[in-house]
Amino acid sequence: MELNPIGPNQTELRFDNGTVILFSYKTPVAANVDGVFYRTTTKHSVTTSRHINQWLGRAKARPQPQEWFTLLTCQTCQR
Secondary structure, three states: OOEEEEEEEEEEOOOOOOOOEEEEEOEEEEEOOOOOEEEEEOOOOOOOOOHHHEEEEEEEOOEEHHHHHHHHHHHHOOO
């Protein structure tokens, strides 16, 4: 597992299995799991929305509820 600050209030959490989770401030809001991108459906601040959009770039992301990202973070840490 590797923690990488990628910008102000933006951090990537990278796991050995290839999963990458984007945190805006302290909240997981987007992820790349097995080459598939996901984004939260929860409305956050303008800044967090910008973080998500920048991180995703042109990738099409599947929407997931915020709880999904919290569970993903916990499940990945236990592997």
